[in-house]
Amino acid sequence: MAKPVNTLFNNYFKDFKNYDEVLKSNMTTNSNWDKLLSNVTEVGEDTLVEKQKDIDWLLAENGVTYNVYNDPIGLNRPWNLNIIPFVINQEEWHTLEEGLKQRAELLNLVLKDIYGKRELIKNGIVPPEIIYAHRGFLRNCDQIKYKTAKQLLIHSADLARGPDGRMWVVNDRAEAPSGMGYTLENRFSTSRVLPELFKGINVKQPFNFFKDFNRLLINSDPNKKENPNIVILTPGPHNETYFEHAYLSSFLGYPLVKGNDLVVRDDKVWIKTLKSLIQVDVIYRRVDDAFVDPLELRGDSYLGVAGLLDVVRQQNVSIINPVGSGVLENPGLIPFMNSISKYFLNEDLKLPQIASWWCGQKKELDFVLGNLKRFVVKPIDRTNRQSIYFCEFLSDEELEELKKRILAKPYRFVAQEKIYFSTAPNFSKGRLEPRKVMCRTFSVAKDEGYSVMPGGLVRVAPEGENSRVSYQRGGTSKDFWVTDDNAIEKNNTQRYNWSHSTTSLRTSIDNLPSNTAENLFWSGRYLSRTLVTARYIRMVLNQMANSEFSKRDSDSETLCILFQSVTHLTSIFPGFTGKNKEKALENPMKELTTVLFDENSVGSLAHSISAFNNSYYTLRNLWSKDIWVVFDAMQKSWNKFDEKHKNNIHKITKLLDNIITKLIAFMGLIEESILVEQGLLLYFIGLQIEQATLTIEKSRALLVINQEENVEYDILESLLNSHESLNIYRYSFKSYLNIENVINLVLLDKSYARSLKYQLFRMKKDIFRLPTKNNDTEYTKSQQAILDACNLIETVNAKTLSQLNSDHISRTNLDDFLASISDLLHKTFMVITDTYFNHSDQQKQLVKQNYLS
Known part of the structure; x- marks a missing residue:
């Protein structure tokens, strides 16, 4: 049952120093508020508490900041x-x-x-x-x-x-x-x-x-x-x-x-x-x-x-x-x-x-200085965020210092009644x-x-x-x-619509502002990097947990290879490589904690999430409310992770599961939130470039060097797990894991959305939809670079790529192929950046002006 409104006003006043909008000194109410207070009473205190929580939740869900x-x-x-x-x-x-x-x-x-x-x-x-x-x-x-x-x-x-x-x-x-x-x-x-x-x-x-x-x-x-x-x-x-x-x-x-x-x-x-x-x-x-x-x-x-x-x-x-x-x-x-x-x-x-007194006049200045304690003193402008002085709270020393400032430049100050x-x-x-x-x-x-x-x-x-x-x-x-x-408006929810407004800047991909396009492109890259990194580290953590349980001889060597691959994937060197290798392997969780949570390490999961957040906020006018819900949930999950659990494999894995689920939901919602003509095309290109680049990095780290049979099996399984491809492999090949089939699936299967070949051809399709600067029949530089990559991947086969060198230690064909594709992808990225995201050069003043004094 609703509590009467007067209970909500219990102990409302400690004194009556100020004018109150609702209550008069005799505890009667201002008639302007009567209907609202009646509604508040009808709603009741308990419901108000819940509704306040609902408003807080709604504003957070809508990303109001x-x-x-x-x-x-x-x-x-x-x-x-x-x-x-x-x-x-x-x-x-x-x-x-x-x-x-x-x-x-x-x-x-x-x-x-x-x-x-x-x-x-x-x-x-x-x-x-x-x-x-x-x-x-x-x-x-x-x-x-x-x-x-x-x-x-x-x-x-x-x-x-x-x-x-x-x-x-x-x-x-x-x-x-x-x-x-x-x-x-x-x-x-x-x-x-x-x-x-x-x-x-x-x-x-x-x-x-x-x-x-x-x-x-x-x-x-x-x-x-x-x-x-x-x-x-x-x-x-x-x-x-x-x-x-x-x-x-x-x-x-x-x-x-x-x-x-x-x-x-x-x-x-x-x-x-x-x-x-x-x-x-x-x-x-x-x-x-x-x-x-x-x-x-x-x-x-x-x-x-x-x-x-x-x-x-x-x-x-x-x-x-x-x-x-x-x-x-x-x-x-x-x-x-x-x-x-x-x-x-x-x-x-x-x-x-x-009531205000400008200190640039002698009479007013004398009056202000003689009664300084009762005033609020302000500079005449706030462009350099100078302080406002509440003089009643200043000590005698602070008042003297303020007087000196006023006397030095009296025209710069105004005194106002509190x-x-x-x-x-x-x-x-x-x-x-x-x-x-x-x-x-x-x-x-x-x-x-x-x-x-x-x-x-x-x-x-x-x-x-x-x-x-x-x-x-x-x-x-x-x-x-x-x-x-006087009257109740018949329609309190009239529509906000504009009978006359501009639409020309958003009618086609040609007219997409270049800065918006660039941020969409990088949103795709950061989102992909965050997802791939999270999945890969989750796979490594699962492998660590399994090795503690199974105690197989091959586990130690497998983990060593996987740890090194983490360093190569994230480019956080020296990590598990070089002279630092033995020290890092003594306590791998210490290095993995850096890879996960050190926002200052470029390539870490924390850094990728931060970069994604920045690009996301830059484009917030494009996102739907459903995206805000998912994004906010992901932010809360990441930010609330307890520091004391940063060495707990189970807790970290659970966090990564949560983040990965939110990222996948986010990716799905983006396609519903933005039209291709509004820039979705650039997001897809960024997404595919990053996915392809990281697929190459994982493949070079895990497939180029030949391993003993049991270790190779574990490595191949780990790669497929990080790629979310193990079940597809089993369904497609129904065979024992072998490197030729893995290369076919992960790199060369044109029909599989996670394969390198699919990613390259999807990029080709999208890049050819980008506006061109002229009507020439020749390919643009970005079109040519991605064409070269697609042509190269069409010329290779899994059998050739999986062949070992004569020393049976490495697969040079595979390494050279992946390096070439990587170079072409980098060239594609650079050409797109130079063509579409190249902003004007900084211009300098002919005469220097000072706005700080």
Whole structure:
């Protein structure tokens, strides 16, 4: 039976220092929350606990992450969403919406003025130091003209409710605002896991906002094409909000690209595809201002496109938001915003702001220094991640040091009142607790005004008394509800569809971005390497376990050969070879542990898994949810393996069984997730090249040297086991194991999918489907290399390859053949890389600029 809601509020408050969104000091509730609290009561505490677990599971299954640099949890920290939403009613929201539209329009005029006439400075409205000392001011953007109706196309504002019950503007975000994707995921997750919370409540949906956003991208094309080519520019998978970049790419249907996917030619920006260059019309960027053009801005940037800014000047591409927008993320502007509003709009600000004092003025400086303990002190920009000083927590020595910094460059600092954020209920440990919250809102340019998302992203402090509301510091999030009591929307799940958007970049393999193609190619290689290595080491471990049981004389020699083959397969030398051989054989598990778990050893299983993970995250916008489920399960299995079991053959074998099963499932799902025209072809080529290469390495290590009969039998059986071919061999040959038949099956059987011959001919088929740069009838270099390999394998037979030399020690025919195929495979790989993955050379600045001081 559901517990009444008041039991969930037991011991909710220790005191009433802050404004609470739900409970008043007399323990009555805010009427805006009544329907939600009624639904929460009906659901009950026990169900809420289970549903919170379901949300956590769903976000993990969907791969929703927020990367935190140097996070001990790891690179891909799971996104946290609390099950209790944040609620604002329509009446209050209307006031906020009007204020946000005004603020976006005002900042749009400020941005145009800063890089245009600079009337604010000339007329003494804003001191010049606030603009020119801000690292977000980029002189390179001066006087650039735009064809868009507005210059500020996306605006984000951080709001917090003060102790007076009003929402105040705390920060403006304009450079590359984040959060829209997370907001959408929060809504999808909440409505899927606990639709009961929505019963009888009209929650405004953001579909019209995203339609306006999509329309903004299309209308921003400077050439006004019917279907412009639009891309989303990301810094890459290590960026803190990379999940959102990939999420929006999938949601909106626009390619996700990195800087080296794009190139400037003839005053235009082009995306490098497998076949040719295709002009890009609009770039929705998630790369910070200073990094977008290494030719004119930061010369050490690998995230941007050399020459991009000049293409903007030529009005041949639109960037959203324009480069240089970061100057608006400036708390130094806040004390002057009302004066700016009166100057441009002839009206006062509609939304209150956090009280701020710019230290570049003597009166304000003296006031700040005389009352420093009560303020929060910030630099006017955050581009070098300088500290924010909560002065009430500083010691006397630290306060003196801060005073010296302020006095040295007073124009660089702003003092602000400490905000006593309002609190809202967070469901934790089976009860509701008050947590401080901050709301991030989003506005996009639309016709003559701005469209504001109903709701936004709510960030929650990690602990009840924590004054820092930041996801970087371990906070969580909430679904943001704007409710309207007037009527229930008939369709709360309207479809997100775009009546007008670009599709030209994804219509064929020819137009696949080269960087995406390269990552798909390497995903195939890393996946194959991981699977083959895991299977091979599992086979060796099983052989070790069997030898301990059987105690046959031949086991020791067999194991010695297998150990050496592990070194050759992984290329982790010296390993079980050379002068290190005897020492390694004294304790083989020590060396095998390195091969398995040392991520710093290139060729180890751990290194292969890590490399596969990196390529996987780079392409996350392509993967289906089922793939995410399998990938997440594999990650958990690998990461949770207990260190103390690293010498336990049985435990390691069980781990490898689990990993191998997940990898095979992953391989099957990839073919369902991506079309050949979307790049599956490149994945297959990478997969086959790696499989063929490792088949050659195993065969050279185990088949070239002649062994005594019992040992040879064990070696052949081990090879077939590692190749998952033993049962097929028995069914096909129904004979005692012999090397000629094994060579026939593993190397020369064109109908067997694991054989070298099959792999080569499959590669040939796929490589011949790759786009060519011209219409010549001659073979391309990659086609010729794989053709030569296929022709060579057609000319040999198992009998010749299995023949021993006159000394009866080795099989030179086999070794020479495998070496030749290996060389041709390497040539094929190199030609494919040079032809399709060769990104533009690094360009250097003519004049060095410093963005660090």
